[in-house]
Amino acid sequence: MSENQNHNPGYTADNIQVLEGLEAVRKRPAMYIGDIGIRGLHHLVYEVVDNSIDEALAGHCNEIEVRILPDNSISVKDNGRGIPVDYHAKEQKSALEVVMTVLHAGGKFDKDSYKVSGGLHGVGVSCVNALSIALKAEIYRDGKHYIQEYSEGKPLYDVREIGPTEFRGTVITFKPDASIFTSVVYKYDTLASRLRELAFLNRKVRLSIIDERPEEKTAEGEFRSDSFYSEGGLKEFVQYLDGTRVPLIPEPIYFEGDKGGVPVEVAFQYTETYNENVHSYVNNINTIEGGTHVGGFRMAMTRVLKGYAEKEGFLKNVKFEISGDDFREGLTAIISVKVMEPQFEGQTKTKLGNNEVSGAVNALVGELLTHYLEEHPREAKVIINKVILSATARHAARKARELVTRKGVMNSTSLPGKLADCSSTDPAECELYLVEGDSAGGTAKQGRDRRFQAILPLRGKILNVEKALEHKIYENEEIKNMFTGLGVTRNDDKTLNLAKLRYHKIIIMTDADVDGSHIRTLILTLFYRYMHELLVNGHVYIAQPPLYLTKKGKEEIYAFNDEQRDIAIAKLGGDNPASVGIQRYKGLGEMNAEQLWSTTMNPETRILKKVTLESAAEADYVFSMLMGDEVPPRREFIEQNARYAKIDA
Numbered sequence: 217m218s219e220n221q222n223h224n225p226g227y228t229a230d231n232i233q234v235l236e237g238l239e240a241v242r243k244r245p246a247m248y249i250g251d252i253g254i255r256g257l258h259h260l261v262y263e264v265v266d267n268s269i270d271e272a273l274a275g276h277c278n279e280i281e282v283r284i285l286p287d288n289s290i291s292v293k294d295n296g297r298g299i300p301v302d303y304h305a306k307e308q309k310s311a312l313e314v315v316m317t318v319l320h321a322g323g324k325f326d327k328d329s330y331k332v333s334g335g336l337h338g339v340g341v342s343c344v345n346a347l348s349i350a351l352k353a354e355i356y357r358d359g360k361h362y363i364q365e366y367s368e369g370k371p372l373y374d375v376r377e378i379g380p381t382e383f384r385g386t387v388i389t390f391k392p393d394a395s396i397f398t399s400v401v402y403k404y405d406t407l408a409s410r411l412r413e414l415a416f417l418n419r420k421v422r423l424s425i426i427d428e429r430p431e432e433k434t435a436e437g438e439f440r441s442d443s444f445y446s447e448g449g450l451k452e453f454v455q456y457l458d459g460t461r462v463p464l465i466p467e468p469i470y471f472e473g474d475k476g477g478v479p480v481e482v483a484f485q486y487t488e489t490y491n492e493n494v495h496s497y498v499n500n501i502n503t504i505e506g507g508t509h510v511g512g513f514r515m516a517m518t519r520v521l522k523g524y525a526e527k528e529g530f531l532k533n534v535k536f537e538i539s540g541d542d543f544r545e546g547l548t549a550i551i552s553v554k555v556m557e558p559q560f561e562g563q564t565k566t567k568l569g570n571n572e573v574s575g576a577v578n579a580l581v582g583e584l585l586t587h588y589l590e591e592h593p594r595e596a597k598v599i600i601n602k603v604i605l606s607a608t609a610r611h612a613a614r615k616a617r618e619l620v621t622r623k624g625v626m627n628s629t630s631l632p633g634k635l636a637d638c639s640s641t642d643p644a645e646c647e648l649y650l651v652e653g654d655s656a657g658g659t660a661k662q663g664r665d666r667r668f669q670a671i672l673p674l675r676g677k678i679l680n681v682e683k684a685l686e687h688k689i690y691e692n693e694e695i696k697n698m699f700t701g702l703g704v705t706r707n708d709d710k711t712l713n714l715a716k717l718r719y720h721k722i723i724i725m726t727d728a729d730v731d732g733s734h735i736r737t738l739i740l741t742l743f744y745r746y747m748h749e750l751l752v753n754g755h756v757y758i759a760q761p762p763l764y765l766t767k768k769g770k771e772e773i774y775a776f777n778d779e780q781r782d783i784a785i786a787k788l789g790g791d792n793p794a795s796v797g798i799q800r801y802k803g804l805g806e807m808n809a810e811q812l813w814s815t816t817m818n819p820e821t822r823i824l825k826k827v828t829l830e831s832a833a834e835a836d837y838v839f840s841m842l843m844g845d846e847v848p849p850r851r852e853f854i855e856q857n858a859r860y861a862k863i864d865a
């Protein structure tokens with residue numbers, strides 16, 4: 217028996233406070249974990265894994281293993297020091313119990329360590345505990361195996377020592393409370409993507425995942441599993457992102473250091489492409505909206521590269537101004553900083569606001585890049601030539617672009633002829649359906665509620681913006697229609713002006729076949745590269761037309777997937793499934809206006825999937841792969857049946 221079992225947990229003021237704290241989490245879970253949907257559900261795992269990552273950052277842990285158990289419980293195991301279990305007279309409970317039941321108590325017992333990790337909301341594992349119907353903490357420490365279990369955050373018993381062990385570490389197993397979350401089914405791909413990202417961001421830590429749900433087994437009958445490990449960290453992250461792009465210099469450039477107490481890590485490389493792909497992280501959190509760290513990086517790149525180019529005489533024959541954008545065309549970069557007290561701003565609270573970080577990144581990248589250019593004149597020349605090429609192309613294209621972006625169509629007040637607008641002028645209630653093909657567009661026009669639903673049919677091929685120079689995209693008829701129809705324009709700094717956005721819901725409606733999914737990806741790629749803010753602000757949705765109509769006599773049931781189809785057949789057919797007629801919808805055109813309305817457009821009954829940007833880096837990788845030149849990885853990706861962006865129901 218250990219000391220910590222001997223006390224009798226009296227009903228102290230402390231206990232009351234703890235219960236109130238956990239009750240607050242259960243009453244307003246969204247305030248603590250963001251939301252109670254599929255996203256919040258996955259955040260529980262990230263929160264627990266982040267504690268293990270902290271232990272790894274402190275240098276005590278190099279293996280983290282996530283298991284999805286058959287009942288959708290999650291188990292996170294690490295080989296760190298183990299959460300302390302010693303009894304605290306003052307708190308009248310073990311350190312473990314404090315960590316598990318007191319809000320924000322995580323770092324309390326380890327003042328020396330630099331705790332900056334922690335999920336988007338940094339709320340600590342006690343929130344996970346409060347939102348779990350069952351949680352078990354197992355600690356392996358000093359040769360002993362300890363255990364404590366909780367329900368809704370409340371301990372079921374004091375910490376127990378249950379035997380000897382050779383292992384050292386922590387295992388947290390929890391089952392999210394189904395009365396709190398709208399869904400309690402985990403997505404393997406979502407968790408795996410995050411672990412891959414964490415492996416790149418925290419080099420030399422192995423993060424693995426295994427899915428022990430029988431229904432998720434692979435075709436070969438095995439549990440799905442992955443193990444992520446990166447020796448090179450950010451450098452390998454950049455190489456992964458540029459997997460289907462052609463780099464100008466074989467190795468990514470990597471800088472690391474500490475400036476004014478801010479640890480900064482940067483890796484980047486230039487490729488033959490035209491896009492800027494700068495991804496940033498603060499305390500392992502993807503800052504999708506950027507912020508001061510990205511600002512500092514850009515300033516340093518522009519300042520140092522420009523200075524070098526001038527000093528070395530590269531700009532003697534360049535007769536026009538080189539802009540900041542020119543220094544970033546074809547640039548893929550990852551910026552990762554650790555900030556003690558991060559201020560997150562912006563629509564989705566993923567924009568870093570701390571001003572001191574701008575200076576830190578600017579100074580560090582400035583110094584190390586200056587040094588790099590001095591030592592690598594050949595590479596420096598390749599980079600500067602690329603910048604000059606970008607500037608030249610931009611200069612040549614400027615007239616064409618100005619025509620469309622300013623004086624021309626993008627600023628014109630007249631709406632595209634093909635747009636069937638709605639009567640309401642309140643953007644908050646207005647929806648724009650982007651519909652594949654004139655025929656389905658016609659059906660949608662008949663079926664819609666014209667008060668608040670507008671239809672823009674898209675005809676023919678949509679330009680693949682991944683392979684096109686910027687000015688080309690403004691010359692494309694369908695893309696111009698989307699800009700003018702939506703009422704958005706691009707600012708000179710490449711941000712999107714949303715002030716006159718005419719619809720707050722933009723719904724992509726394509727056929728449920730290969731062509732339809734291709735067109736959807738083309739539209740999403742356009743949004744991702746040129747109307748990013750629409751995705752960040754959650755304006756983009758994907759319509760879900762039914763896949764089947766099952767029918768017996770007068771009774772009809774629509775099915776949106778194979779499982780629903782089989783259920784419908786069983787329901788309609790009873791003992792005689794063969795008596796049920798099944799129509800497979802290949803295209804929207806096979807439905808009449810009334811059917812399209814009732815299945816896909818009526819807000820009361822339709823299913824819309826919201827497109828969110830959970831990880832911008834992963835989206836970048838997928839779009840460049842799907843739309844780039846290399847075919848083999850794309851085929852493999854489509855065969856694996858994964859997706860391009862996280863789509864939340």
Ligand code: 0RA
Nearest residue numbers: 267268271296297298299325326386
């Ligand atoms: C505080 C102090 C110490 C370890 C931890 C926290 C710790 C927390 C978690 C959460 C998941 N895994 C973890 N591993 C360790 C150790 C203090 C010491 O041993 O000196």
